[in-house]
C-alpha cells in the first residue's frame with residue numbers, strides 16, 4: 247500500500263497503533279500495555295519502535311511508502327520542535343526529543359501533537375466535524391479538554407496549550423483545581439465529581455456513571471434528572487466559548503457522551519437560553535463519531551498537513 251500513515255495514541259495505560267489507508271480508514275492495528283514500562287522512558291520508546299516495525303512487517307508495508315507517523319500524547323507538546331515538554335500522568339517525561347529519537351530508529355518522518363488536538367483533527371476531517379470550518383471538539387472524562395478548529399485550521403495558541411476548556415473558571419470562588427485555579431469547569435463536570443454526585447443521589451458508594459445511564463434508559467426519574475442537571479452544567483460552561491468563538495458545531499466525545507440521549511437536550515436548551523442570539527442559533531451540539539479511533543485517525547490529518555506545509 248502506498249501513501250499510508252501510522253497513527254499512535256499514547257495513553258496512561260496503553261498505546262494504540264493503527265495503519266491508516268489513503269481513504270482515512272484504519273486497516274491494521276496493534277496495542278501495547280504501558281504499565282510495566284511506565285517508569286522507564288527509554289524502554290517505552292524502544293517498545294513503541296518495535297511495535298511500529300512489527301506492524302509494518304506483518305502487513306508487508308514498506309517504509310518508503312509511509313507518509314509519516316503521527317503520535318498523540320497526553321500532555322504539553324512542542325509540535326514544531328518535536329519535543330515532549332511534559333506528561334502530567336506519565337512520570338519522567340520532561341523535554342524528550344521524541345521526534346528525533348524515533349526518526350533515527352524508524353527512518354520515517356515523525357510528528358507529535360497533543361492527544362486532544364489529535365482527536366480534534368480526526369473528528370474534523372473524518373468524523374462529526376467533516377466539512378465545517380469552526381468547531382470545538384470537547385472530551386468529557388476524568389479531565390475535560392478541547393481542541394479548536396478556527397477558520398479551517400487547528401488553533402494551538404502561542405505556547406501550544408490553547409483549548410484548556412476544563413480550566414476555564416466558571417466562578418470567582420469555587421472548588422480548588424489541580425491546575426492551581428478554582429471554580430474550573432472540570433471541577434463541575436469531570437467524571438470524578440459526577441460519580442461523587444451520583445453516589446449521593448442514589449445513596450450507594452459503588453454507583454458508577456454507566457449504571458446511571460442504564461437506569462436513565464429504563465426511565466428512572468432520578469437518573470434522568472441527574473443527566474438533565476449534568477447537561478445544564480455542561481451547557482452553562484459552553485456558553486462562554488460559544489459567545490467568544492462562534493463555532494457552528496460542538497463535537498462532544500468522552501465516556502459521558504455515551505449518555506447523549508439524556509444529556510444533549512439540556513446542553514442544547516441551556517446554550518439556547520443563555521448564549522447570545524446569533525451564536526446560540528448557529529451552534530449545533532453533535533456527538534463525536536470516531537470514539538477511541540479519533541486519536542489514531544487524526545495522525546493522518548496531522549502528517550498530511552505538515553507535509554503540505556499548512
Ligand SMILES: [Zn+2]
Nearest residue numbers: 413423425430
Ligand atoms: Zn483548573
